[in-house]
Amino acid sequence: MKHYTTPEKDRVPFIQKAAFGAGNLVNNLLPGALGVFMFFLLTAFGMDPFLAGLLGGLPRIFDAITDPIMGYISDNTTSRFGRRRPYIFIGAILSGVLFAVLWQLNPENSQLYNFWYFLILSLVYLIGNTMFSTPLIGLGYEMTSDYNERTRLMASSQMVGQIAWMIVPWFWVLIADPDLFESQAVGVRQLSIIVGAICMFLGVLPAIFIKEVDQTHLENRAKITFKTMFSNLKDLFNGIKQISKNKQFVKLCGATFLVFNGFQMVASFSYFIIVFYMFKGNYGDAGHWPAWFSTISAVATAFLVIPIINWMANKVGKRKAFIYATAISIVGYLLKWWGFSPTNPWLIFIPVPLMSFGIGGLFTLMMSMTADVCDLDELENGMPRKEGTFGAIYWWMVKLGQALALVLGGLVLKLVGFESNESIQTADTIINLRIADIVIPAVTAALAIWVMWEYDLDEKRAREIKLELIKRRGSLN
Structure with missing residues (x-):
């Protein structure tokens, strides 16, 4: 095939690539930080290893259910702000706030209290995070229809996303440093607030700066209401x-x-x-x-x-x-x-x-x-x-x-x-x-x-x- 030049209309502007990259950074930073912080459930908050394992596994099951549902809702939403951006904006705020709240544990509380606090808040946090991440991924797929520009877009977003993995390994060092925090528990609580705030700020950028596709050409979208819930589920399974x-x-x-x-x-x-x-x-x-x-x-x-x-x-x-x-x-x-x-x-x-x-x-x-x-x-x-x-x-x-x-x-x-x-x-x-x-x-x-x-x-x-x-x-x- 002869050399192909991507038309200007199919190119994603730099500001939109940067905004999508910021969203991808959040999508890496939140689970990366969560993985590190989970270790300190054992050492900082005295959680039983079996209970800590449950706290790691049970929310993943819930997450597996909510992801396809959110994907379907996002695909079929009709609004003047688009079908992805409203969820991304609200989801980014919820993700950041709930991540910080999730880690406001106290080792002096009973193990049972901390277990149920973390489990319930994990499920609520995952709803907010799913509301953010699933529409964001769908938005990335539709930002351009050009074969090569899609790769350039994903390459730039992955480059920005890797910044999270440059930072996350050092959370171990920071939290355990007695010169920074008086205890590991204090380190987890305070660092989670910083991470949550950063993710809120970066997470709303895709909703603000990325332009969605022309809604007038998107036909056959289902109505999303409480009355159509069962027909929506059937449609989702199909x-x-x-x-x-x-x-x-x-x-x-x-x-x-x-x-x-x-x-x-x-x-x-x-x-x-x-x-x-x-x-x-x-x-x-x-x-x-x-x-x-x-x-x-x-x-x-x-x-x-x-x-x-x-x-x-x-x-x-x-x-x-x-x-x-x-x-x-x-x-x-x-x-x-x-x-x-x-x-x-x-x-x-x-x-x-x-x-x-x-x-x-x-x-x-x-x-x-x-x-x-x-x-x-x-x-x-x-x-x-x-x-x-x-x-x-x-x-x-x-x-x-x-x-x-x-x-x-x-x-x-x-x-x-x-x-x-x-x-x-x-x-x-x-x-x-x-x-x-x-x-x-x-x-x-x-x-x-x-x-x-x-x-x-x-x-x-x-x-x-x-x-x-x-x-x-x-x-x-």
């Missing part, structure tokens, strides 16, 4: 059924499940290997090395990997870019065997740029390709467009897989003989832990390449679909 038959979308979900959750399953292993292999179980000597490892990974992803992914996608197409990026990440995983060296800690940063191609390429390309799939769905099934529902199902699958990865990661630690209460691990445990840290994400990445090998919604087909849709209902820009 939409989910249609989406599940979309072979290209299923491939995107399958590849994401494999790459992301293979990575997530061993995400904590690097920390353990640094402490117990490189520094012989001495947390003092390990110091800030684990935090720096995570931060440098995010920096490499944002400023090196994602720009390269964007360039690759425009040169060879999104499918090939995904395959190349995922293959490069496998090389990075293999290099960890030599990079995690007790004699030279600086070598841990050698695999980082290559490993970062896995996650950096994944969400940049998958979100762009999901936008293409939304066009295919409209071509095959007609209106209404279902960006919100597609986004909700995609991220529901990610969250479900993440929960499974956390369980399986704990199982792997048990199988390799890791003892969390021991400062010195056996030689066999360390070797098996290092092998698992490499083999698991490398194998799942290879399987993801296999899943995407026959993905055929390429640039030529995407442009044909776009032209057909414009003939059918006019341009949405």
Whole structure:
């Protein structure tokens, strides 16, 4: 295919890209902070490990239910402010306020009180967060109808989103620093207010600065009222059924499940290997090395990997870019065997740029390709467009897989003989832990390449679909 130049009308202005990136930063910062803060339920507030596990798992089940419902509501909303922006604005405020309120726990309260306080507030917080994040994702899918501009948009938003992962690892250090906070509990309470305020400010920017598509061309939207609740649920299930038959979308979900959750399953292993292999179980000597490892990974992803992914996608197409990026990440995983060296800690940063191609390429390309799939769905099934529902199902699958990865990661630690209460691990445990840290994400990445090998919604087909849709209902820009 000859070189194609994106028309000016299909280009997303810088201010809108920046606003969408700010929203994506919030979408990363809130769950990242939540994951760190959850650890302090044990150490700062004395929560029983089993109860803490319930507090981590039960809200995820609730989240899995609310995501598709919010996606459907967003797809079918009719208002003069748009079908996404009102929810994003209100959801951003609720997310920030409720995140701060969620962590106003006191270790002097009874364990039962803190358990029910946190559980109930978690469910309320998730409603606000779902109201923000699900319409935001749907909005991103529809900001441009151009095949290449979609990748550029997702690349820029992922670059901004990586700032969260440069910051989050240092929450461990800040909260535990006695020079900053008189106790870990005080650190959690005060830092949660700061995080909530930042997320409120950044979260409303997409609602203020991003322009939605032309509402006049969006036909067949259902009425959302209490009277139509049961018919709405039936309509939602029918939409989910249609989406599940979309072979290209299923491939995107399958590849994401494999790459992301293979990575997530061993995400904590690097920390353990640094402490117990490189520094012989001495947390003092390990110091800030684990935090720096995570931060440098995010920096490499944002400023090196994602720009390269964007360039690759425009040169060879999104499918090939995904395959190349995922293959490069496998090389990075293999290099960890030599990079995690007790004699030279600086070598841990050698695999980082290559490993970062896995996650950096994944969400940049998958979100762009999901936008293409939304066009295919409209071509095959007609209106209404279902960006919100597609986004909700995609991220529901990610969250479900993440929960499974956390369980399986704990199982792997048990199988390799890791003892969390021991400062010195056996030689066999360390070797098996290092092998698992490499083999698991490398194998799942290879399987993801296999899943995407026959993905055929390429640039030529995407442009044909776009032209057909414009003939059918006019341009949405």
